[in-house]
Amino acid sequence: MLHDPNRIFIFDTTLRDGEQVPGSQLTTPEKIIIGEALQSLGVDVIEAGFPISSPGDFQSVVELSKAVREPIICALTRANKGDIDCAVEALKYAKHPRIHTGIGASDMHIKYKFNSTREAIIERAVEAVKYAKKSVEDIEFYAEDAGRADNQFLAQMIEAVIAAGATVVNIPDTNGYCLPEQYGAKILYLKENVKNIDQAIISVHCHNDLGLATANSIAGLQNGARQVECTINGIGERAGNTSLEEVVMILKTHHSLGFHNNINTKHIYELSGMVSRMMRMPVQPNKAIVGRNAFAHSSGIHQDGVLKHRENYEIINPEDVGIDQSEIILTARSGRHALKHHLARLGYADERLDLDHVYERFLTLADAKKEIKDDDLLLLMGNEADTNFINGVTINSLEVICGDEKDPSASIHLNYKGEDHHATANGNGPVSATINAIQRIITKPVDIKEFNIHSIHGGSDDVSKVDMRVIYEDKSYMGYGFSTDIVRASANAYLDALNKFV
Numbered sequence: 001m002l003h004d005p006n007r008i009f010i011f012d013t014t015l016r017d018g019e020q021v022p023g024s025q026l027t028t029p030e031k032i033i034i035g036e037a038l039q040s041l042g043v044d045v046i047e048a049g050f051p052i053s054s055p056g057d058f059q060s061v062v063e064l065s066k067a068v069r070e071p072i073i074c075a076l077t078r079a080n081k082g083d084i085d086c087a088v089e090a091l092k093y094a095k096h097p098r099i100h101t102g103i104g105a106s107d108m109h110i111k112y113k114f115n116s117t118r119e120a121i122i123e124r125a126v127e128a129v130k131y132a133k134k135s136v137e138d139i140e141f142y143a144e145d146a147g148r149a150d151n152q153f154l155a156q157m158i159e160a161v162i163a164a165g166a167t168v169v170n171i172p173d174t175n176g177y178c179l180p181e182q183y184g185a186k187i188l189y190l191k192e193n194v195k196n197i198d199q200a201i202i203s204v205h206c207h208n209d210l211g212l213a214t215a216n217s218i219a220g221l222q223n224g225a226r227q228v229e230c231t232i233n234g235i236g237e238r239a240g241n242t243s244l245e246e247v248v249m250i251l252k253t254h255h256s257l258g259f260h261n262n263i264n265t266k267h268i269y270e271l272s273g274m275v276s277r278m279m280r281m282p283v284q285p286n287k288a289i290v291g292r293n294a295f296a297h298s299s300g301i302h303q304d305g306v307l308k309h310r311e312n313y314e315i316i317n318p319e320d321v322g323i324d325q326s327e328i329i330l331t332a333r334s335g336r337h338a339l340k341h342h343l344a345r346l347g348y349a350d351e352r353l354d355l356d357h358v359y360e361r362f363l364t365l366a367d368a369k370k371e372i373k374d375d376d377l378l379l380l381m382g383n384e385a386d387t388n389f390i391n392g393v394t395i396n397s398l399e400v401i402c403g404d405e406k407d408p409s410a411s412i413h414l415n416y417k418g419e420d421h422h423a424t425a426n427g428n429g430p431v432s433a434t435i436n437a438i439q440r441i442i443t444k445p446v447d448i449k450e451f452n453i454h455s456i457h458g459g460s461d462d463v464s465k466v467d468m469r470v471i472y473e474d475k476s477y478m479g480y481g482f483s484t485d486i487v488r489a490s491a492n493a494y495l496d497a498l499n500k501f502v
């Protein structure tokens with residue numbers, strides 16, 4: 001384990017520290033599903049639980065040990081025999097078991113939690129490690145609240161537990177207190193002042209109370225730590241733990257750090273969603289790497305930049321974390337490039353598109369609606385007589401007669417090539433009469449292949465949406481029309497399709 005100095009071990013504690021979040025408790029089957037996903041992600045260690053804490057947590061560690069065989073399965077204990085015996089029992093099926101035992105290291109904890117002394121605490125720490133070592137080879141020791149502990153005393157404690165058999169020493173910033181510089185210096189201090197430090201891996205375990213968990217973890221690695229303890233989505237006690245996805249993507253993005261690990265980053269996004277759903281912890285939209293907006297661009301200058309060259313505004317390729325592509329969100333802050341991009345995606349790629357005119361109408365709508373979705377764009381393009389095409393065909397007026405006594409007929413005035421054209425026609429219904437009347441003016445061999453009418457919200461006074469696929473000269477064109485009048489919506493859809501080639 002110690003032979004490659006640049007290998008970083010990823011210790012996931014989503015199922016232990018992450019699961020300490022109120023309301024996020026998991027059942028054993030849920031823990032196994034997440035455990036298997038963490039195994040596919042490639043984590044080195046899964047902290048499965050704290051077996052003494054409840055029969056349910058004990059059982060989860062037992063079942064996870066049976067089901068997940070590749071990573072080390074770790075169980076947390078306090079520095080006492082009862083907790084350790086319980087963890088040893090829970091880990092009995094684990095292929096690679098680890099006991100994670102420890103005790104408080106700051107004077108605050110020593111005095112106000114344990115009502116004890118530094119010397120007595122070191123004794124308890126050593127005793128716990130020696131006791132655990134009798135049953136399990138792989139022992140990790142945590143010096144709780146090490147972030148606020150005196151470095152000299154911490155070094156003394158770490159040296160003693162390594163001598164007692166600990167092979168990983170965890171230096172938690174339990175309360176998220178440290179600045180990156182301080183935390184990095186603490187790790188370096190241990191590297192330089194603990195005589196037997198080469199016999200153990202230093203682990204970093206940082207909390208996010210000041211939003212510095214990830215920065216502190218990286219500072220720890222830069223100063224000699226080689227294991228990072230983290231959780232998916234950064235969940236955990238209070239403001240959470242170091243987020244796995246942030247650390248891993250920092251290591252991937254900054255090759256110059258020279259570190260490598262075993263994580264297949266393409267599983268990150270899927271796992272983030274799984275953990276969020278199962279643990280009932282929504283991911284904040286602006287969360288780095290996995291937030292809904294992490295790869296979404298909504299202002300025109302950024303959108304233009306991304307469309308020209310993704311890296312202008314993205315330092316991570318979304319595919320690297322399992323997201324198909326970045327998103328261009330249309331809002332009133334978007335520009336013409338973004339609008340054109342989405343129109344082309346919806347089939348409006350024609351160079352005859354009057355982009356300035358569409359953009360003006362788009363902005364009015366976007367100011368009112370905040371976010372413009374595909375349906376809004378289609379509505380904008382297929383609505384009423386307003387044309388979005390240079391020299392496009394528009395309806396000046398339409399009258400339809402139908403009913404039991406009459407053959408359906410339509411009379412239409414179109415603005416076509418800058419002039420008013422009129423035609424009347426019959427059909428087997430008001431829509432076919434209208435299409436026939438338009439045909440008389442346009443005189444192009446156009447076949448309607450698909451024709452669908454939907455109501456947008458339901459209800460007889462609703463806006464109808466018509467989508468239509470027509471064939472002209474062996475090419476297919478989509479048209480969309482909207483109106484409270486289904487005949488008008490159909491005429492709008494037909495003209496929307498025609499305007500793409502007439």
Ligand SMILES: CC(=O)SCCNC(=O)CCNC(=O)[C@H](O)C(C)(C)COP(=O)(O)OP(=O)(O)OC[C@H]1O[C@@H](n2cnc3c(N)ncnc32)[C@H](O)[C@@H]1OP(=O)(O)O
Binds near residue numbers: 104
């Ligand atoms: C920083 C962390 O994340 S640590 C892990 C936190 N996770 C949890 O606490 C979740 C699981 N915890 C539990 O289920 C329960 O708290 C248990 C089962 C561990 C203990 O329950 P109880 O025996 O009722 O004790 P309670 O939780 O009220 O108090 C904790 C006791 O453990 C002692 N203790 C705390 N940490 C340690 C430690 N690392 N080593 C030894 N003793 C410790 C406390 O001093 C206190 O002992 P006291 O009763 O002598 O004052």
Ligand SMILES: CC(C)C(=O)C(=O)O
Binds near residue numbers: 017076205
């Ligand atoms: C139990 C330890 C490792 C912990 O979670 C912390 O100190 O934050």
Ligand SMILES: [Mg+2]
Binds near residue numbers: 172207
């Ligand atoms: Mg913690």
